[in-house]
Amino acid sequence: MATPPDVRAAYDAYLAECPTRQLLDRISNKWVGLAVNALAEGPQRYSDLSRRLASISQKMLTQTLRTLERDGLVQRTVTPSVPVRVDYALTPLGRGLLPVMRAIKDWAEQNMDDVLAARTRYDTDAVN
Amino acid sequence: MATPPDVRAAYDAYLAECPTRQLLDRISNKWVGLAVNALAEGPQRYSDLSRRLASISQKMLTQTLRTLERDGLVQRTVTPSVPVRVDYALTPLGRGLLPVMRAIKDWAEQNMDDVLAARTRYDTDAVN
DNA sequence: CGGCATCCCGTCGGATACTG
DNA sequence: CAGTATCCGACGGGATGCCG
Numbered sequence: 001m002a003t004p005p006d007v008r009a010a011y012d013a014y015l016a017e018c019p020t021r022q023l024l025d026r027i028s029n030k031w032v033g034l035a036v037n038a039l040a041e042g043p044q045r046y047s048d049l050s051r052r053l054a055s056i057s058q059k060m061l062t063q064t065l066r067t068l069e070r071d072g073l074v075q076r077t078v079t080p081s082v083p084v085r086v087d088y089a090l091t092p093l094g095r096g097l098l099p100v101m102r103a104i105k106d107w108a109e110q111n112m113d114d115v116l117a118a119r120t121r122y123d124t125d126a127v128n
Numbered sequence: 129m130a131t132p133p134d135v136r137a138a139y140d141a142y143l144a145e146c147p148t149r150q151l152l153d154r155i156s157n158k159w160v161g162l163a164v165n166a167l168a169e170g171p172q173r174y175s176d177l178s179r180r181l182a183s184i185s186q187k188m189l190t191q192t193l194r195t196l197e198r199d200g201l202v203q204r205t206v207t208p209s210v211p212v213r214v215d216y217a218l219t220p221l222g223r224g225l226l227p228v229m230r231a232i233k234d235w236a237e238q239n240m241d242d243v244l245a246a247r248t249r250y251d252t253d254a255v256n
Numbered sequence: 257c258g259g260c261a262t263c264c265c266g267t268c269g270g271a272t273a274c275t276g
Numbered sequence: 277c278a279g280t281a282t283c284c285g286a287c288g289g290g291a292t293g294c295c296g
Contacts, residue, residue: 011236011237012237013161013162014162014182015182016182023236024158024161024232024236025158027236028156028160028232029156030153030156032156033156034141034152038142045278047278050278053142054143054144057269057270057271058278059270059271062279070246070247072245072247073243073246084277084278084279085278086277086278086279093242093243093246096235097235097239100228100231100232103227104152104156104232105152107155107224107228108141108155109141110139111151112147114200114221115201118198118200118201119199119200122198122200123198173258174257174258174259175257175258178258186258187288187290188290190258190260191289209257211257212257212259212296213258214257
């Protein structure tokens with residue numbers, strides 16, 4: 001019995017002071033979206049993720065994974081071999097976020113053409 | 129009718145050079161999420177949105193709406209009265225994004241407690 | 257009312273070098 | 277392999293002032 005279920009209705013991301021706005025800010029992030037999507041295929045090593053999220057710096061990858069771990073979305077597992085092996089996997093909480101992150105990435109890929117067309121239209125008309 | 133359906137399969141946000149990564153970055157944004165959610169209830173005036181997205185600066189609100197307009201997600205309508213009246217509404221393309229943006233905001237509000245608990249656990253263990 | 261222009265500071269995030 | 281540490285430039289984003 002941690003917290004009563006209906007307390008959650010009190011959260012409202014429209015309000016600046018509400019902690020959910022900060023959470024919304026965290027998960028509304030390019031690297032978070034790509035990392036969660038990548039981990040959907042199962043646990044991955046640090047180097048796997050590094051290759052998958054092409055051009056991400058170690059700094060951003062580590063920082064992203066640490067934040068996800070702290071927020072309980074990702075589980076970090078260290079195997080003390082030589083050299084060290086570190087695996088990252090989605091937690092149940094993280095798997096709950098997966099459908100949403102997948103939907104965002106899919107939307108971007110599927111509507112890229114329309115957005116590109118809209119930009120061209122906007123920029124062309126602006127010349128007048 | 130507009131574009132062939134199978135061209136879209138070429139886009140892949142995992143690739144750094146792919147334009148979808150930039151699009152993913154744009155829509156993965158706190159203010160975009162809140163603005164689209166707010167516009168779900170129908171067209172809104174600039175001042176309405178300003179009040180709804182509590183504490184957003186004019187700069188960020190204008191910048192967010194301009195980007196959304198350029199990307200074809202939002203329609204800007206100016207009524208040349210005195211003083212001027214400006215309304216913003218979702219376009220069909222923007223309405224397509226709405227379910228996703230709504231899902232993100234909802235996820236944040238519904239899982240805030242679990243994330244908060246995870247953070248406390250992480251920070252407590254780290255002291256050792 | 258609905259902006260735009262400017263100043264300015266803090267954070268994001270890349271590059272590089274070093275370590276267990 | 278999987279990081280940590282540091283430096284530093286770019287950009288996000290708030291505050292303020294002006295305008296049609």
